[in-house]
Amino acid sequence: MAVCTLLFRSYNKLNCGNSWQTLQHLITRSYAKKASAAAAAGLSIQPKKKKLPVETDPEKLVRFCCGSNIYKExxxxxxxxxxAYPSWLWELPLNGPPPQSEMDPETPEYWEALHRRALLNQNRLLSKAPKVKLRINEKDKLRKLKALRFRALAAYHYDPGVPLREFEEQLKRNRLDW
Known part of the structure; x- marks a missing residue:
């Protein structure tokens, strides 16, 4: 609405005779384009994917690596x-890595596979665990509770090397009162 009054005042300053008609023309022209019938129905128009021709000539398949040329010419x-090719090329496994039961436990690949399997299992279990629902401003309360719990359990988990009572008594004796 503010834009309309601003435009109307600017046209009035120019002393145009048909300022209201011009303003109305501007307002109606700035509306969004109406949706097509397909978009209104909820259908999205997507271009169809091109299907590339598959080579079926057996002689060409034996002599050439089909699809290796990416240029038009x-x-x-x-x-x-x-x-002409190295011997290890013909010994590559085509079915992926061997199952873990067939791997040697002395190799690092075995332990990497074991670690990966444990991570997948842990992520699966965590995804099924109930989620903690926090209310508004509850993160601050939880942070304060965590700090309080740390201070309460610090004596059990952290040993400074000196008895705390003797240290506190020594502080009291050496403290100067102003």
């Missing part, structure tokens, strides 16, 4: 004989 990389 040129051809795919030609495959060499099996002897």
């Amino acid at each position: 040129g051809k795919d990389v030609e495959l060499g004989p099996d002897e």
Whole structure:
């Protein structure tokens, strides 16, 4: 509303005869565009995905690495004989890592897999645990309670090396009263 009155006053200062019509024209032109029928119905118009042709020629599949050329021009990389590639390439596992029961416990891979499995199990259990619901401004109360609990249990968990009573008595004796 404030924008309308501002525009109206600025047009009145210019002494335009049809200022109200111009103002009304500006206001109606600045409305948002009306939604189409598909958008109003809740349907989103998405472009269809392009399906790339799959190579089915067996001779080409044997001789070339199909899909290796990413440019519009040129051809795919030609495959060499099996002897041209290192021997370890043919021994790579294609089914992923072996199960943990088949791994040697003396290797670091075994312990990494064990750690990963324990983390997954812990995250699964934590996701099913009931969530603590905090009310407004309850974080400050919990922080104060945690500090209070720390101070109460500090004597049990932290040993300064000297008995606390003797230390307090020594402080009282050496304290100067002003």
